[in-house]
Amino acid sequence: MTIRNQTIISEFLLLGLPIQPEHQHLFYALFLTMYLTTILGNLLIVVLIRLDPHLHTPMYLFLSNLSFSDLCFSSVTMPKLLQNMQSHVPAIPYAGCLTQMYFFLYFGDLESFLLLAMAYDRYVAICFPLHYTSIMNPKLCVGLMVLSWVLTTFHAMLHTLLAARLSFCGNNVIPHFFCDLSALLKLACSDTHVNELVIFIMGGLIFVTPFLLILLSYARIISSILRVPSMRNIHRVFSTCGSHLSVVSLFYGTCSALYLCPSADNSTVKETVMAMMYTVVTPMLNPFIYSLRNRDMNGALRRVFCKKFHFHL
Numbered sequence: 001m002t003i004r005n006q007t008i009i010s011e012f013l014l015l016g017l018p019i020q021p022e023h024q025h026l027f028y029a030l031f032l033t034m035y036l037t038t039i040l041g042n043l044l045i046v047v048l049i050r051l052d053p054h055l056h057t058p059m060y061l062f063l064s065n066l067s068f069s070d071l072c073f074s075s076v077t078m079p080k081l082l083q084n085m086q087s088h089v090p091a092i093p094y095a096g097c098l099t100q101m102y103f104f105l106y107f108g109d110l111e112s113f114l115l116l117a118m119a120y121d122r123y124v125a126i127c128f129p130l131h132y133t134s135i136m137n138p139k140l141c142v143g144l145m146v147l148s149w150v151l152t153t154f155h156a157m158l159h160t161l162l163a164a165r166l167s168f169c170g171n172n173v174i175p176h177f178f179c180d181l182s183a184l185l186k187l188a189c190s191d192t193h194v195n196e197l198v199i200f201i202m203g204g205l206i207f208v209t210p211f212l213l214i215l216l217s218y219a220r221i222i223s224s225i226l227r228v229p230s231m232r233n234i235h236r237v238f239s240t241c242g243s244h245l246s247v248v249s250l251f252y253g254t255c256s257a258l259y260l261c262p263s264a265d266n267s268t269v270k271e272t273v274m275a276m277m278y279t280v281v282t283p284m285l286n287p288f289i290y291s292l293r294n295r296d297m298n299g300a301l302r303r304v305f306c307k308k309f310h311f312h313l
Helices: 002-006 021-051 058-085 094-127 129-135 138-164 181-187 193-227 231-259 268-292 295-312
Strands: 011-014 091-093
Touching: 011 094, 021 058, 021 268, 021 295, 058 094, 058 138, 058 268, 091 094, 094 129, 094 138, 094 181, 094 193, 094 231, 138 181, 138 193, 181 193, 193 231, 231 268, 268 295
Parallel strands: none
Antiparallel strands: 011 091
């Protein structure tokens, strides 16, 4: 009976963004430009780190994975959004909706773990500079990466399988531009208490715990600097951690504003706009934050282009 109920709805309709019809083409061009910028910017970081031996360090290993995660995270929602903006019937198949939800959760969780790994790397670099090489050895770095990928796989799969067992037999309109888990649960005509309980428990483990550990890392960094305060040490901290702090603020700030501080009227427009911030704007800005404020990345860019230029000569 459950299987038959699940197949009553074969597709969902995504309402998309609250955009007036006369502004549709303008926003389509804007989102397409933002998406292409995200792809090119993050791909450039991945290629630079791969080609330049000077960037084969733990910090840039994590950064290349973060850029790849941002690239994929944006690609989960943006192509479908752009397609639906040109379509009179913005539909997504049932299986496609669950697939989109899985990868959205996967790459969103992965970003959280990668930011935590980068925070730990900065903590070791500043608080234990003489032991940095021995602590952040290749075995530990690979272990942190594998652990991040495995945990995110488990978490995303758990939510997807729990959503797959729900029955959808009535309204199939999702007031969002992608298959958001919370929006999907509101459409279910079967009991969702287990789903909500897992969201509450796993949300604390996957989202809140990495954020608290990141705060703890920076608290230890600040404590270490205050023991021997000097302008040189303070400048070193800001130059080393500034980019990472900016990315952490963007990612966790927008997510917290959406999920931890819901509006009084449960505004769909507010939820959609905030989701756009962390699915589109944040992945687009990350390459600029790391490239414009990072001398190593700028130096790698010059070296790679100079090498290509001399090669053609």
